[in-house]
Amino acid sequence: MGPDLRRTTRRRILTTALFCFVARMTWDVIVWGGGTGGVAAAVQAARSGARTLLLTPGPWLGGMLSAAGVSAPDGHELSCWQTGLWGQFIRTLATSVPEGLDQNWVSCFGFRPEQAERLLQSWVRAEPLLEWWSGCRMGGIDRRGDRIQTLEVECNRQRHRLDSCIWIDGSDLGELIALAEAPFRWGWESRETWNEPSAPSADALAKDPFFSRQPVQSPTWVVMGQLTAAAPHSPATVAPAAPFADALEAFGLERTLTYGRLPGGLVMLNWPLGGNDWHHGLGRSIAPLASDRDDLDQEMQEHSLQFLEQLSRCGNGWLTCGEAFPSSRPQLALMPYWREGRRMIGQSMVSELDLLPVTNQARRSRLPATSIAVGTYANDHHYPGDDWPLAPKSCRWGGRWTGTPFCIPFEALVSSEISNLLAAEKCFSVSHIANGATRLQPLILNIGQAAGLAAALAVRSNLEPRELPVNSLQHQLIDDPHAPAAVMPIWDWPCWHPHWREAQHRVVRNPDTLRQDGSLASAQASDLSLPAAVAAPSERHGQQIQGRFCRDADGLRYWLESGSIRRQLITLEPAVERVLSGAADGTQMDLVAVHNPWGPWWRVSQLLTH
Structure with a gap:
């Protein structure tokens, strides 16, 4: 740095x-x-x-x-x-x-x-x-x-x-x-307060000790690991010790570590499943005494450092301490991740x-x-x-x-x-x-x-x-000259499209023109062109790939098959999604996509032919 x-x-x-x-x-x-x-x-x-x-x-x-x-x-x-x-x-x-x-x-x-x-x-x-x-x-x-x-x-x-x-x-x-x-x-409100379907009842708030023990969402003190050159050929040979015994159960070691992988193999450890979320004495986060707040900070830091140590022990040398912050313990974030x-x-x-x-x-x-x-x-x-x-x-x-x-x-x-x-x-x-x-x-x-x-x-x-x-x-x-910002949830136009701004203005002037599916009513959008699937800005790491398109039986996941190679596809582009969601299985496609081996998926930015 x-x-x-x-x-x-x-x-x-x-x-x-x-x-x-x-x-x-x-x-x-x-x-x-x-x-x-x-x-x-x-x-x-x-x-x-x-x-x-x-x-x-x-x-x-x-x-x-x-x-x-x-x-x-x-x-x-x-x-x-x-x-x-x-x-x-x-x-x-x-x-x-x-x-x-x-x-x-x-x-x-x-x-x-x-x-x-x-x-x-x-x-x-x-x-x-x-x-x-x-x-x-x-x-x-x-x-x-x-x-x-x-x-x-x-x-x-x-x-x-x-x-x-x-x-x-x-x-x-x-x-x-x-x-x-x-x-x-600060803290919970009952379902009766705002009619929120996911909130607990007033009776539960009054009687269940969970809500007094856990008044707000758990914070995390993020700690950074560092991956060495290659993953081990075998899974972890030892399990993490308490209180992290369940940390690898759902996803295994490699998926747990690549969850928050960053450039250069730095690893963001912000892991909720038996990991380094902290659940104890959270009222101290807003306590009047600095000593109470400092004690909470210290407990969170030590918990996260222990988590890093346990994962390093399980990783057969794959994970070591990372360096990311200007302090005497550069693996520890400079402040907690307060969720609430x-x-x-x-x-x-x-x-x-x-x-x-x-x-x-x-x-x-x-x-x-x-x-x-x-x-x-x-x-x-x-x-x-x-x-x-x-x-x-x-x-x-x-x-x-x-x-x-x-x-x-x-x-x-x-x-x-x-x-x-x-x-x-x-x-x-x-x-x-x-x-x-x-x-x-x-x-x-x-x-x-x-x-x-x-x-x-x-x-x-x-x-x-x-x-x-x-x-x-x-x-x-x-209309901000540096960072024009959306104020209405319109799906059809990406931020790079020349008609994005006009679509936003029209919905601000008349919110009733935005349909429940996030598109503009036809009368309001007739003079606005939709983006083309080939028109998104080029990607520095984009690669051209070809194959036959197909999807899972439930229609959720997209795939591109070429010989024995099967690649999962995702996209962030509305025009590309419009084509993929309507494409028939077996359609031959020529794509530009960025490979994410930890996804693992190919993020499609352009459809060249389909």
């Missing part, structure tokens, strides 16, 4: 006599937190003309994508969802990572943490209106009525008193929300009902008129024991299952009580159950982008965020 990368929750009313500060400084927008959404909000606010300050507690600023080591993002794989800052992020990495991003089987994107951090830091350095301070600790806050006025921070042994028009919480745990005493939720923390009470809230398809056959959820971001993840909760049963929200597409898209309304980013506070991370207004689908990196990047743009527009217009005309925010997200 480059040398540039080595390197009591209560309100207090501040008075000028109480502290001797180096300086009192004023900004348009201040973003607290080293989360993925925090850096997105800061970059977008500065790109949109606001003088912005980003404050992070650690030396890195990328949150889940880099500092927490979750460098194989889930969701938003399809090209129609690769928009906004997520799209800019993943396309830039695809062109700059020499080995490409097809590196594992949990995701279509795998990159090293420092590769993500280097890109995000380059975005920050490119913005003259953006300043970043690392190594910060929050002190007191001055809140007057429904507004945050000033914040005390300590940074590099100096104390500062900061003023801002708009404040954004970009932390995983909602730390600024708590310090400002903004109302928030405080969740701000906003002007509106996203519940499970907002995620689920409007009918059993539909390919989208409800369509709020104020949508500012599109999520796609299926819904995934991490607890000890058996999987928590969740209402399905997936469909068959592209040779496998994919999550159906859902929308995030702008009001879920706006505090219900503090008029100049926005949320840009998984701490936005969402239910506990819905958090399982909204907490992922791609959506959080784009939520952060929307929060940053809203903050800059509020400053420019001298309005409170809740007073902004959301229609204007939506159109500016779609």
Whole structure:
């Protein structure tokens, strides 16, 4: 990695006599937190003309994508969802990572943490209106009525008193929300509260000790292994010791390790099945005492290091300690992967009902008129024991299952009580159950982008965020010159197509024109051409392959047969899926695809002949 990368929750009313500060400084927008959404909000606010300050507690600023080591993002794989800052992020990495991003089987994107951090830091350095301070600790806050006025921070042994028009919480745990005493939720809600089908009953919450032992989703302290040149010829000869005895049972050693394989053979160990999820004393994550939070961190770190040690022992020399982070233990991520923390009470809230398809056959959820971001993840909760049963929200597409898209309304980013506070991370207004689908990196990047743009527009217009005309925010997200972002879940046009932008604008102007299958009504789309299966951008690692197309009996998986060779096919391109889903078995095809040996599949980007 480059040398540039080595390197009591209560309100207090501040008075000028109480502290001797180096300086009192004023900004348009201040973003607290080293989360993925925090850096997105800061970059977008500065790109949109606001003088912005980003404050992070650690030396890195990328949150889940880099500092927490979750460098194989889930969701938003399809090209129609690769928009906004997520799209800019993943396309830039695809062109700059020499080995490409097809590196594992949990995701279509795998990159090293420092590769993500280097890109995000380059975005920050490119913005003259953006300043970043690392190594910060929050002190007191001055809140007057429904507004945050000033914040005390300590940074590099100096104390500062900061003023801002708009404040954004970009932390995983909602730390600024708590310090400002903004109302928030934490933990489970009953089925009766929001009518969510996957939530437990009020009676179960009251009587079952599981819910008090497990108040939020389990976090993971990611640890990195390093694969040697080749896999062993035989499976593991020893089983992991307790508490990891079941870690290899479902998939075996090779599949367990290549699940989170990254470029250069680095291995992201973020394994939920008898692995390094942590389930104990999770209330300490938001405890007032730093010693309680530190104890939790230490327990999580030691647990993950033991997991790495056990897998190394089982691997017959195939797995060793990895090096990915600038610390004395470079195999350990710089921060935990918090799946859930405080969740701000906003002007509106996203519940499970907002995620689920409007009918059993539909390919989208409800369509709020104020949508500012599109999520796609299926819904995934991490607890000890058996999987928590969740209402399905997936469909068959592209040779496998994919999550159906859902929308995030702008009001879920706006505090219900503090008029100049926005949320840009998984701490936005969402239910506990819905958090399982909204907490992922791609959506959080784009939520952060929307929060940053809203903050800059509020400053420019001298309005409170809740007073902004959301229609204007939506159109500016779609037309953003750096990272145009989808705000409506339209399946037909990928982000690279010239008619993608116009389709988004039309649905914003009239949401009723978007059908339940995610396509535009014919009258609205008659003058828009659909993408051709040969027209997708070329792939640096693409190979031309030929053979006869066929599918499984259930129609889910696609295959290409050529002599004795049988290749599994997937695609992220709507035009390619349109052809493959309608093709007859035995059809001769000429394809361009990228091979992922750990999938194992070939990701088809173009159909040359069919």
